[in-house]
Amino acid sequence: MHPRILRVFLVVAVTAIVGASAYGGWRWLQARAAATAQAGAAQPLPPARVSVHAVGRMDIPISVEGIGTVQGFNTVTVRSRVDGAIQEVAFREGQTVKTGDVLLRIDPRPYRAALDQAKAKLAQDQAQLANVRLDLARAEQLLARGAASRQQGDTLQAQVNVLLSQLEADRAMIEAAQTQLDYTTIRSPIEGRVGLRNVDIGNLVSAGAATALLVVTQVQPIAVVFTLPEISLPAVSEAMTRGPVAVAVAGRDARVLLGRGTVDSIDNQVDPNTGTIRLKSILPNSDMKLWPGQFVNVRVELEVLHDRLAVPAAAVQRGPNGDFVYVVRADRTVEARPIQVSGQSDNMAVVGQGLQPGESIVVDGAFKLRPGMNVVPIRARSTGPGVPRS
Numbered sequence: 001m002h003p004r005i006l007r008v009f010l011v012v013a014v015t016a017i018v019g020a021s022a023y024g025g026w027r028w029l030q031a032r033a034a035a036t037a038q039a040g041a042a043q044p045l046p047p048a049r050v051s052v053h054a055v056g057r058m059d060i061p062i063s064v065e066g067i068g069t070v071q072g073f074n075t076v077t078v079r080s081r082v083d084g085a086i087q088e089v090a091f092r093e094g095q096t097v098k099t100g101d102v103l104l105r106i107d108p109r110p111y112r113a114a115l116d117q118a119k120a121k122l123a124q125d126q127a128q129l130a131n132v133r134l135d136l137a138r139a140e141q142l143l144a145r146g147a148a149s150r151q152q153g154d155t156l157q158a159q160v161n162v163l164l165s166q167l168e169a170d171r172a173m174i175e176a177a178q179t180q181l182d183y184t185t186i187r188s189p190i191e192g193r194v195g196l197r198n199v200d201i202g203n204l205v206s207a208g209a210a211t212a213l214l215v216v217t218q219v220q221p222i223a224v225v226f227t228l229p230e231i232s233l234p235a236v237s238e239a240m241t242r243g244p245v246a247v248a249v250a251g252r253d254a255r256v257l258l259g260r261g262t263v264d265s266i267d268n269q270v271d272p273n274t275g276t277i278r279l280k281s282i283l284p285n286s287d288m289k290l291w292p293g294q295f296v297n298v299r300v301e302l303e304v305l306h307d308r309l310a311v312p313a314a315a316v317q318r319g320p321n322g323d324f325v326y327v328v329r330a331d332r333t334v335e336a337r338p339i340q341v342s343g344q345s346d347n348m349a350v351v352g353q354g355l356q357p358g359e360s361i362v363v364d365g366a367f368k369l370r371p372g373m374n375v376v377p378i379r380a381r382s383t384g385p386g387v388p389r390s
Contacts, residue, residue, distance in 0.1 A: 078103065094194065219288065
């Protein structure tokens, strides 16, 4: 056979063998996949473990939540109103003081000397006035006998009037000197807690200095300023017309309740940049759990819906046709039940239609469910996010 024809024959033969092998492998894989699918269809999926909750009626508090900052009810930055050296520091840092308690004393000697000088000037002018009045009385007697001129009497009367005005100025100088002397004793203007001091004994202070001597903050009661979305403003305003609106304050983790109070006021404008409104709440802070500058979570309790059908908010699923929940039937299969949610507060949703008391619904594990699937129900724990209520 010619070598060229032989090579063509070998190429054709090898190509046929490879094609036949590939076709056989493909047929084998198809047969294996079909067998696997048939075996899978023959074996049902294992039941899914899900957390369930029994539907029931309860009182549902309707509320809105925001974040805020604790502020002192009153905060006073104490500065010196006179110049001098600190002679005494009469408080401990962190001490609670009452209105009028002594905080600092400044060297009073220059101001006491100025007061004594003003008192001496008053005494001098009083003596001079007494002398001029005697001269005026003698002049009036001489004038009555025709032994003195009217001009002399008028001059003495003018001197008396001048000295009377001088006495008023002297008394004003005494009052000013006494005020300056009083300023050397710095007292607390409010009841509150003293912060860290910025001066020590011997330091020189001056009136109008930018540096504060200390800060006194009233923490009982205490204020919380927080923000809410502007969409919540009508509901809060309406609730305030019905009476005091309760407020619960918790820490950053929203786990521990730090205090309860009421809404005190609403700001006069909405922030156009954030679409929020600021509110202020006043709390008694009797246990001192709140501290100025602290960030907190705030819940405003608007109203309470009594005896309403409610389910955990985590159980409500969103579908193309609206809200629904998975209901566990008596045979432990699940049904996708459409519901109507009429309100929500914290981790609970108020159900208007679609459920009956006593039915079990899936709270956790709904993502892996399909209608008709078998489930292994486990009772859900009644925990959820939000500011605690107790």
